[in-house]
Amino acid sequence: ITHPSKMGDNPVKQEVANFDKQKLKKTSTAEKNHLPTKEEIEEEKKAMQEAK
Numbered sequence: 001i002t003h004p005s006k007m008g009d010n011p012v013k014q015e016v017a018n019f020d021k022q023k024l025k026k027t028s029t030a031e032k033n034h035l036p037t038k039e040e041i042e043e044e045k046k047a048m049q050e051a052k
Contacts, residue, residue, distance in 0.1 A: 036044070
């Protein structure tokens, strides 16, 4: 039985250490859910007040 506290014996850690970042593809991250601006929030509040 191997003891879990032995860090050097873990093959996954070795893979991570030897991982080549150059092989990764570039990914563009685009924000899909934009947060409303302060003006948009105020307009929404006014619309809610007028609807009452």
